[in-house]
Amino acid sequence: SQKIEQNSEALNIQEGKTATLTCNYTNYSPAYLQWYRQDPGRGPVFLLLIRENEKEKRKERLKVTFDTTLKQSLFHITASQPADSATYLCALGASGTYKYIFGTGTRLKVLA
Amino acid sequence: DTAVSQTPKYLVTQMGNDKSIKCEQNLGHDTMYWYKQDSKKFLKIMFSYNNKELIINETVPNRFSPKSPDKAHLNLHINSLELGDSAVYFCASSPRLIDEQFFGPGTRLTVL
Numbered sequence: 568s569q570k571i572e573q574n575s576e577a578l579n580i581q582e583g584k585t586a587t588l589t590c591n592y593t594n595y596s597p598a599y600l601q602w603y604r605q606d607p608g609r610g611p612v613f614l615l616l617i618r619e620n621e622k623e624k625r626k627e628r629l630k631v632t633f634d635t636t637l638k639q640s641l642f643h644i645t646a647s648q649p650a651d652s653a654t655y656l657c658a659l660g661a662s663g664t665y666k667y668i669f670g671t672g673t674r675l676k677v678l679a
Numbered sequence: 680d681t682a683v684s685q686t687p688k689y690l691v692t693q694m695g696n697d698k699s700i701k702c703e704q705n706l707g708h709d710t711m712y713w714y715k716q717d718s719k720k721f722l723k724i725m726f727s728y729n730n731k732e733l734i735i736n737e738t739v740p741n742r743f744s745p746k747s748p749d750k751a752h753l754n755l756h757i758n759s760l761e762l763g764d765s766a767v768y769f770c771a772s773s774p775r776l777i778d779e780q781f782f783g784p785g786t787r788l789t790v791l
Contacts, residue, residue, distance in 0.1 A: 599777055610683075610769050610782030611722070656722065665776045666735050669722040 569595045571659060571670040579676045586647045588673045590640040590657035597659035600633050601667065602642050605654045614655075615642075647677045682706050683783040685770050691789045692760055700755045700786045702770030710734075711753040712771040712780065713745060722769070728753055729776055760790045 570593045580586045590600070598619050603611035617624045617633045617640070624631045630643040644651050654674045658667040683704045692698055704711065712735075713725040726745045727735035733745070742758045753770060770783040 601779065608785075610771070610785050611780075613779040613781070616779055654720065660777050662777075665729075666724050666727060666737075667777075667780070668724075671719065671721050 569593070569668060571595070571657065571668055573655075573657060573670040574673040575671065577674040577676060579678060580647055582648060582677055582679050584647055586644040586651065586675055586677070588642040588655050588675065590642065590659075590670055592638050592659055595638075595659060595668070596635075596661055598662040599660040599667075600631070600640050601658045601660070602629075602631055602640075603656040603658065603669075605656060605672065611656055644675075649677045649679050652676045683770060683772055683781050685768075685783040685786050687786060688784065689787050689789075691791065693791055694760055694762060696760050697756070697758045698760060698788070699757070700768055700770075700788075702753045702755070702783060704751055704770075704772040704781070704783075706772055706774075706781060708772040708774050708781070709750060710773045710776055710778070711747065711750075712773075713753065713755050714769040714771060714782075716767045716769060716785070718766070726753075726755075727776075734776065757788075760788075762790050764788060765790045 572591045601616045602614045605611040615631045628645045632641045654672040656672045657670045660667040710729045712727045716722045728747045731747045744756045747753045767785045771780040773780045
């Protein structure tokens, strides 16, 4: 069955460092991959979308890579700040299915 | 100027009752979704509507019935509530199928 795995444990990182979150998938061929941020008690907020024919996407301090051979996406936050502390979700979408499947999320804590 | 709004924010009810959650988006999007987020924070799609037409209907008990009176609204009615229905329900919208999604603030449903 389809499986999407993110770092199940919380990730603690020192302010100013680069945070790297992983999203691995099996038994799935996504055409699109999205990353969302979710704060406690709030709905997810869209960050970035990357397509299968794109290797890398950037937006300000955020970078996403998508490796369909490794079946993995990496999400980087450079120069991390305490305000970046949140849960980050990856979501995969396959062509023709019209839906995204979400991972369980990784809780990131940036320490001042 | 809330983009995607849901009411109520909290809903506490007894087993066996029937309840509704309302969702409205003012973004002019064609596609709307209902997601369920359980206690482990796993976000799972339930339904998707595109231009008021049901596109995705996941393996959801038929006690759950979505209704889309127009493109800006997607309501969720739940009959005969069960303990396992306790979760946070999120409404979302997107400009097109397979596109960034804008989530509402969520409705926390507690069934006693």
